[in-house]
Every structure is written in structure tokens, then in C-alpha cells.
Amino acid sequence: xxRVTQPEKLLSVFKGAPVELKCxxxxxxxxxxxxxxxxxxxxxxxxxxxxxxESIKGFTADLNKGETSFHLKKPFAQEEDSAMxxxxxxxxxxxxxxxxxxxxxxxxxxx
Amino acid sequence: xxxxxxxxxxxxxxxxxxxTFRCDPISExxxxxxxxxxxxxxxxxxxxxxxxxxxxxxxxxSDRFSAERPKGSxxxxxxxxxxxxxxxxxxxxxxxxTGSYGYTFGSGTRLTVV
Numbered sequence: 001x002x003r004v005t006q007p008e009k010l011l012s013v014f015k016g017a018p019v020e021l022k023c024x025x026x027x028x029x030x031x032x033x034x035x036x037x038x039x040x041x042x043x044x045x046x047x048x049x050x051x052x053x054e055s056i057k058g059f060t061a062d063l064n065k066g067e068t069s070f071h072l073k074k075p076f077a078q079e080e081d082s083a084m085x086x087x088x089x090x091x092x093x094x095x096x097x098x099x100x101x102x103x104x105x106x107x108x109x110x111x
Numbered sequence: 112x113x114x115x116x117x118x119x120x121x122x123x124x125x126x127x128x129x130x131t132f133r134c135d136p137i138s139e140x141x142x143x144x145x146x147x148x149x150x151x152x153x154x155x156x157x158x159x160x161x162x163x164x165x166x167x168x169x170x171x172x173s174d175r176f177s178a179e180r181p182k183g184s185x186x187x188x189x190x191x192x193x194x195x196x197x198x199x200x201x202x203x204x205x206x207x208x209t210g211s212y213g214y215t216f217g218s219g220t221r222l223t224v225v
Contacts, residue, residue, distance in 0.1 A: 009151075034213050044154070044202065046213035086153050088213075097142065097206075098167055099214065101153030 002027045004089050006102035013077050014110050021072040021105045023087030032090040033063055033070040034099070039083045047072075047085070057081070077109045115217035117203050123223045124193055131189045132220045136205030143186050144214065145178055146202040147171070154202055160186060161208065193224045
């Protein structure tokens with residue numbers, strides 16, 4: 001069965017410190033991985049996709065198939081990064097297109 | 112097009128009543144998804160449509176839940192004989208049919224069953 005695990009419910013860092021939000025997944029096929037973010041009083045929105053290998057708002061994430069991980073990283077956290085972050089897995093063509101979400105990690109960046 | 116729109120934003124209902132939520136996706140998106148989110152949890156998949164066809168339903172979707180997407184445009188999610196355990200945020204999202212795009216979410220409908 002597909003599963004997404006975010007081991008930390010809360011992560012608190014100081015402004016300027018590096019941040020890493022962990023995500024591990026289990027899926028026997030070829031997954032597509034995403035990070036979504038929800039800022040206070042805003043809707044859930046896509047942050048980045050593994051397939052695009054992009055950096056958004058200074059965040060990057062690398063898919064490690066050997067470790068089945070897709071950790072989200074930023075070298076220098078900003079106060080505006082404080083939000084709820086969800087890792088998500090979408091099955092590919094052979095498995096339908098629904099997306100499974102982790103339970104989320106709340107990032108709090110302290111001044 | 113202002114994105115994915117959901118109505119109402121909030122709904123308070125008495126146990127046993129029926130409720131219906133509406134979702135208007137981005138017009139170019141063929142796929143539409145319904146999720147449920149409770150406090151401290153990530154969104155849980157309920158069902159999804161490709162155009163007007165309902166292609167997958169979660170086991171979470173009991174026979175009290177029904178979703179439709181007539182004509183492949185807006186979608187409705189109906190809950191019959193609501194129970195207190197149905198209290199949650201109901202999220203709608205849409206995506207294009209092709210490509211590895213993520214979802215565009217609506218603001219959600221918060222249901223409270225009293």
C-alpha cells in the first residue's frame with residue numbers, strides 16, 4: 001500500500017538557520033512526489049514537484065529512490081516560511097492519479 | 112478564471128440532515144478531486160473524476176456520500192444523514208489531464224455537525 005510519512009509534527013528553527021523537513025514514502029511503482037504548503041489563512045498550494053527539479057522560494061527537494069525519501073530543504077530559513085508543509089505522493093499512469101498526503105509538518109521560524 | 116471555487120465556505124448542520132457542497136474547478140482542468148481533512152491530519156482522498164466519469168472512490172466514502180460531476184464541469188458532494196464524525200474540512204482540487212502537474216486546491220468547505 002502507498003504511504004507517506006512525515007515524522008515531525010512540528011519543527012522550530014531560528015531565522016537564518018538551515019531547515020530540513022523529512023518525508024519518506026512507500027510505493028512499489030514509480031511515484032511522483034510533491035511538496036504542498038499552507039500558510040496561515042490561505043489555501044493549500046503546490047510548492048514544488050520532484051520531476052521539475054526546481055527551487056521555489058529557496059526550497060529544494062531531491063527524490064532518493066534508494067532511501068525512499070523526498071526531504072525538503074532550505075539553507076537559510078525566513079520568518080515567512082512559517083507554515084504547514086505536506087509531502088504528497090501520486091501514483092503514475094498505471095496506478096491511477098490520486099495523490100496521498102502525509103500528516104504534515106508545521107514549520108515555525110523564530111526571529 | 113479565479114481558480115478553484117468552493118461553496119459554501121462554512122456549513123453547520125444538525126445530525127441527521129443532508130448537506131451538499133459545490134466545487135467549480137479551473138475550467139481547463141479535466142480532473143477533479145475531493146478530499147477530507149480533519150485536525151492534525153493531511154488531506155484524505157475521497158474520490159476523483161476525469162471529466163464526468165467518477166474513476167475512483169475511497170473506502171472512506173460510505174454509502175451516505177455521493178459525488179457527481181454532470182457535464183464534466185462543476186461537482187457536488189452530498190452527505191446524507193450526517194453524523195458528528197463527518198465534521199471536517201472538505202477540499203476540492205483540480206488538475207490537467209496530462210503532465211506531472213500538482214493540484215490546485217479550493218479554500219474548502221468546513222462542515223460542523225452538531
